[in-house]
Amino acid sequence: xxxxxxxxxxxxxxxxxxxxxxxxxxxxxxxxxxxxxxxxxxxxxxxxxxxxxxxxxxxxxxxxxxxxxxxxxxxxxxxxxxxxxxxxxxxxxxxxxxxxxxxxxxxxxxxxxxxxxxxxxxxxxxxxxxxxxxxxxxxxxxxxxxxxxxxxxxxxxxxxxxxxxxxxxxxxxxxxxxxxxxxxxxxxxxxxxxxxxxxxxxxxxxxxxxxxxxxxxxxxxxxxxxxxxxxxxxxxxxxxxxxxxxxxxxxxxxxxxxxxxxxxxxxxxxxxxxxxxxxxxxxxxxxxxxxxxxxxxxxxxxxxxxxxxxxxx
Amino acid sequence: xxxxxxxxxxxxxxxxxxxxxxxxxxxxxxxxxxxxxxxxxxxxxxxxxxxxxxxxxxxxxxxxxxxxxxxxxxxxxxxxxxxxxxxxxxxxxxxxxxxxxxxxxxxxxxxxxxxxxxxxxxxxxxxxxxxxxxxxxxxxxxxxxxxxxxxxxxxxxxxxxxxxxxxxxxxxxxxxxxxxxxxxxxxxxxxxxxxxxxxxxxxxxxxxxxxxxxxxxxxxxxxxxxxxxxxxxxxxxxxxxxxxxxxxxxxxxxxxxxxxxxxxxxxxxxxxxxxxxxxxxxxxxxxxxxxxxxxxxxxxxxxxxxxxxxxxxxxxxxxxxxxxxxxxxxxxxxxxxxxxxxxxxxxxxxxxxxxxxxxxxxxxxxxxxxxxxxxxxxxxxxxxxxxxxxxxxxxxxxxxxxxxxxxxxxxxxxxxxxxxxxxxxxxxxxxxxxxxxxxxxxxxxxxxxxxxxxxxxxxxxxxxxxxxxxxxxxxxxxxxxxxxxxxxxxxxxxxxxxxxxxxxxxxxxxxxxxxxxxxxxxxxxxxxxxxxxxxxxxxxxxxxxxxxxxxxxxxxxxxxxxxxxxxxxxxxxxxxxxxxxxxxxxxxxxxxxxxxxxxxxxxxxxxxxxxxxxxxxxxxxxxxxxxxxxxxxxxxxxxxxxxxxx
Numbered sequence: 001x002x003x004x005x006x007x008x009x010x011x012x013x014x015x016x017x018x019x020x021x022x023x024x025x026x027x028x029x030x031x032x033x034x035x036x037x038x039x040x041x042x043x044x045x046x047x048x049x050x051x052x053x054x055x056x057x058x059x060x061x062x063x064x065x066x067x068x069x070x071x072x073x074x075x076x077x078x079x080x081x082x083x084x085x086x087x088x089x090x091x092x093x094x095x096x097x098x099x100x101x102x103x104x105x106x107x108x109x110x111x112x113x114x115x116x117x118x119x120x121x122x123x124x125x126x127x128x129x130x131x132x133x134x135x136x137x138x139x140x141x142x143x144x145x146x147x148x149x150x151x152x153x154x155x156x157x158x159x160x161x162x163x164x165x166x167x168x169x170x171x172x173x174x175x176x177x178x179x180x181x182x183x184x185x186x187x188x189x190x191x192x193x194x195x196x197x198x199x200x201x202x203x204x205x206x207x208x209x210x211x212x213x214x215x216x217x218x219x220x221x222x223x224x225x226x227x228x229x230x231x232x233x234x235x236x237x238x239x240x241x242x243x244x245x246x247x248x249x250x251x252x253x254x255x256x257x258x259x260x261x262x263x264x265x266x267x268x269x270x271x272x273x274x275x276x277x278x279x280x281x282x283x284x285x286x287x288x289x290x291x292x293x294x295x296x297x298x299x300x301x302x303x304x305x306x307x308x309x310x311x312x313x
Numbered sequence: 314x315x316x317x318x319x320x321x322x323x324x325x326x327x328x329x330x331x332x333x334x335x336x337x338x339x340x341x342x343x344x345x346x347x348x349x350x351x352x353x354x355x356x357x358x359x360x361x362x363x364x365x366x367x368x369x370x371x372x373x374x375x376x377x378x379x380x381x382x383x384x385x386x387x388x389x390x391x392x393x394x395x396x397x398x399x400x401x402x403x404x405x406x407x408x409x410x411x412x413x414x415x416x417x418x419x420x421x422x423x424x425x426x427x428x429x430x431x432x433x434x435x436x437x438x439x440x441x442x443x444x445x446x447x448x449x450x451x452x453x454x455x456x457x458x459x460x461x462x463x464x465x466x467x468x469x470x471x472x473x474x475x476x477x478x479x480x481x482x483x484x485x486x487x488x489x490x491x492x493x494x495x496x497x498x499x500x501x502x503x504x505x506x507x508x509x510x511x512x513x514x515x516x517x518x519x520x521x522x523x524x525x526x527x528x529x530x531x532x533x534x535x536x537x538x539x540x541x542x543x544x545x546x547x548x549x550x551x552x553x554x555x556x557x558x559x560x561x562x563x564x565x566x567x568x569x570x571x572x573x574x575x576x577x578x579x580x581x582x583x584x585x586x587x588x589x590x591x592x593x594x595x596x597x598x599x600x601x602x603x604x605x606x607x608x609x610x611x612x613x614x615x616x617x618x619x620x621x622x623x624x625x626x627x628x629x630x631x632x633x634x635x636x637x638x639x640x641x642x643x644x645x646x647x648x649x650x651x652x653x654x655x656x657x658x659x660x661x662x663x664x665x666x667x668x669x670x671x672x673x674x675x676x677x678x679x680x681x682x683x684x685x686x687x688x689x690x691x692x693x694x695x696x697x698x699x700x701x702x703x704x705x706x707x708x709x710x711x712x713x714x715x716x717x718x719x720x721x722x723x724x725x726x727x728x729x730x731x732x733x734x735x736x737x738x739x740x741x742x743x744x745x746x747x748x749x750x751x752x753x754x755x756x757x758x759x760x761x762x763x764x765x766x767x768x769x770x771x772x773x774x775x776x777x778x779x780x781x782x783x784x785x786x787x788x789x790x791x792x793x794x795x796x797x798x799x800x801x802x803x804x805x806x807x808x809x810x811x812x813x814x815x816x817x818x819x820x821x822x823x824x825x826x827x828x829x830x831x832x833x834x835x836x837x838x839x840x841x842x843x844x845x846x847x848x849x850x851x852x853x854x855x856x857x858x859x860x861x862x863x864x865x866x867x868x869x870x871x872x873x874x875x876x877x878x879x880x881x882x883x884x885x886x887x888x889x890x891x892x893x894x895x896x897x898x899x900x901x902x903x904x905x906x907x908x909x910x911x912x913x914x915x916x917x918x919x920x921x922x923x924x925x926x927x928x929x930x931x932x933x934x935x936x937x938x939x940x941x942x943x944x945x946x947x948x949x950x951x952x953x954x955x956x957x958x959x
Contacts (some may be wrong), residue, residue: 219719
């Protein structure tokens, strides 16, 4: 198990390198004068030159890249152009919000999706078609539309949940939960759809396997066969999909945090983009990548836990 | 040679080709609706000035937030602009964005996929690895980096989106190309000296068109979702110009006064994505169905309605453990039902081992599964009784019957490794079964599990108990499966070809084990096999099945000496270990007719050397030939006379 962790971690190093390099190169390759874009047309020549200098644009690209990489390795992602605060502290202060939202949405997607998927596999016909229909719909409704519809009903009309804003867990766990309900539901719709479909297909596949027939022939009760034996084997492909859903939900948080005015990484990214705050947005991209790598690692470990053959290798 | 090669090199009439896809599409009403909707949307957007009733940017502050009226069919927004006109013009930008992304993703993904699939080797490995990495990056953040550097430039954003989407297209094209490359005619085209470029464009591309259309529609759906998303976030273009995403952002500011504004753009976006997704799914489903349809399949609906004559020769015998009478199992499909087992009757005595013999596809396993009520979903028992302890178990409620499984009937299959749950240890599966049957504490169950493992001749039950299916050899797995079957002290063990998948030496071990266990426990065994050696080894009595019917029933020894049914004779003569030395091994001409294609009259007649016209006239009943033997052959006396000239 330890070897698996170490190997997977080492394998993720190239990915981190590629993302950091590609964000850097992307920005460097984009035609036009970035410093001019950032300061805007009304800025003085002095402001322009200072931005140029702080971006290191007077140096050749490889020097800039080397310096950036060296600092990044020491945990220094530079200063935000806009607020002049360290990128790392800006990002760290918002990490908890995004993680609450994204982990919450992934867990909800997994629980609801698996429930739908299992019932779809066990009741072919009507429920099955409902699962298909809901899945297609869940994937088609854009989160910013769904989010506002939920706000309209449950915040404006019924006043059950706040329309926007976030309360930290440390301040009030009850309010924290309340502030997350609508965003999590919004963000889960697509994930539920994907996971339900995958679970249903995997369950169907497993239920046809000979060992299920053997268990049934042994008289093991249906409940145990479905939830203990079949679901565990079906979980192996589903876990992969849950990992992909996490990545999708992380991307979706950018939009959903804006819908619900949550102070997370996503809304920070949008803000950094509108302000052309390059060091900040690059730093956020790096954080997102690290989160994805960690999740992929967790998925691999879960895989090893569920599938004994992986563990042996 | 060239002529013949070129002949082969003609591609098969493109089953997944573009034209076929279009033809098939026309048979799906929902997909036709989706295509019509998308076409109309594109037309209206492109010719926006013709269709839009107002200038999308014309404000009328005297009429804001009206809701739907005769003047403004979809109402007006906060500045009194016409919502319908803004939607129509907004569609232009979305359409353009989708096309931009699509062009980029195809221009890069398609050639790379073709190269990876067609060239293979290192090119494939490098491209696949790169693709995996790109797929692991959360696309939106990378695009935000780009939009930070080039503010409000939607074209660049869509270009980047296309680039980041290439791995998916590449993978699908690669997989499809790999499949095509394996086909014979591509190899033939190579041999005949066509250039690679020509092979790819003439032969490979048309065949991978189906998956490409699927990917194109799914990508378009994601592109629209993404485009409206960044428009909603206000990261694109001029804020005055109408965009679908932007309209939702505007609507959200007045959600408390007038929530109506959300719905026209929201529903339009959802419908468009739905149509694109539906189109992609339909094309994909069609490709699958197409393959299935390409395989010839019989859909005979007529079920033969002959009623077999039941011969009650069982009165003279002791009370049997189980009596199966007139069992019929059918395969249900859309066209109707095809009988697989047709009027099978037999019984098994206490402590008796009965062999069920026949070629593949004659209904042996289906009979066994019908007894256990474990038929796959498409199969159904439509007639017959299985009497156990005076009751018909086929009509018991499922819950009640399940109590008999494992404790009265047990089952061992032909695929031992696949019969064990791969994710649990042997011991935990045994313990679960034991505790289900005996309701004992865990420790006692564990003790008994080890005992069972010892009973099936494992010298290290502890070690075996802690292993999982993939760590066991086939013979070990079968012994574990037998232990599992014995966990409930069954009265009848149904063993479906328990040795078929095993090596010859292991076969002998398993048979010896079964014989020993049978003798020790006095349980009855129904042994399904096509191996006469196995029958000779452990069976008391044999049932021979052909085309869903029992054609001969006989004690083993007399049947080996004088087989009554021509099919039994044929089977015995074609068996290598029973053949007479220095004579040619005989085979039965022809094949077992598949279910649904059973001939009228005697089902074996087309392959039978003794068949006469009368055999083909009507269904043949099972006839009593001797005190304990029956055969489904009307010429049994002639055949016997031939065998015993004395």
